Amino acid sequence: MDYLVTVVSDRIKAEEAYTALEKGGVPTSQISILGRGYKTADEFGLIDPAEQAKKRAALMAIWLVPFGFAGGYMFDLITGVNSFDWAGEPWNHVLGGLAGAVGGAMGSVFVGGGVGLSAGSGDALPYRNRLNAGKYLVVVEGATSLKNKATSILRPLNPENIQGYTDSSV
Numbered sequence: 001m002d003y004l005v006t007v008v009s010d011r012i013k014a015e016e017a018y019t020a021l022e023k024g025g026v027p028t029s030q031i032s033i034l035g036r037g038y039k040t041a042d043e044f045g046l047i048d049p050a051e052q053a054k055k056r057a058a059l060m061a062i063w064l065v066p067f068g069f070a071g072g073y074m075f076d077l078i079t080g081v082n083s084f085d086w087a088g089e090p091w092n093h094v095l096g097g098l099a100g101a102v103g104g105a106m107g108s109v110f111v112g113g114g115v116g117l118s119a120g121s122g123d124a125l126p127y128r129n130r131l132n133a134g135k136y137l138v139v140v141e142g143a144t145s146l147k148n149k150a151t152s153i154l155r156p157l158n159p160e161n162i163q164g165y166t167d168s169s170v
Contacts, residue, residue, distance in 0.1 A: 072100020
């Protein structure tokens with residue numbers, strides 16, 4: 001499935017683009033307008049980068065927290081540092097393991113969440129930012145030939161941005 005995403009500055013231009021596509025023979029079932037008064041980014045299916053970052057952080061925590069616990073426990077056992085001297089012999093190692101688990105949790109939040117927020121969103125974040133700025137997206141989904149036809153119809157309207165995508169997972 002191919003997508004053509006066109007960014008226009010206001011509602012009137014979005015409706016003008018929709019009408020031009022309709023007159024050009026593009027089926028209305030394959031045209032979507034995103035923006036105020038139309039579909040939202042979530043309704044259309046643009047991924048939310050914050051949600052993806054939370055998922056990635058949770059996934060990393062599954063293995064980082066136990067690894068951190070084991071690393072903290074072993075470090076305390078091998079070095080004999082007694083970071084928690086008041087806890088006594090066996091509990092000192094356990095508390096070292098818990099400190100390692102906290103470090104693993106922090107790593108999953110900072111690396112999994114932070115990197116996921118900045119890199120895991122692809123082009124969805126810039127499109128969401130444009131929608132938040134009051135702009136509109138006109139999206140045509142269909143075969144490559146339909147995307148090419150829509151491109152030739154929309155170019156004369158001078159949109160702010162026009163970009164095609166191919167979804168290989170379909």
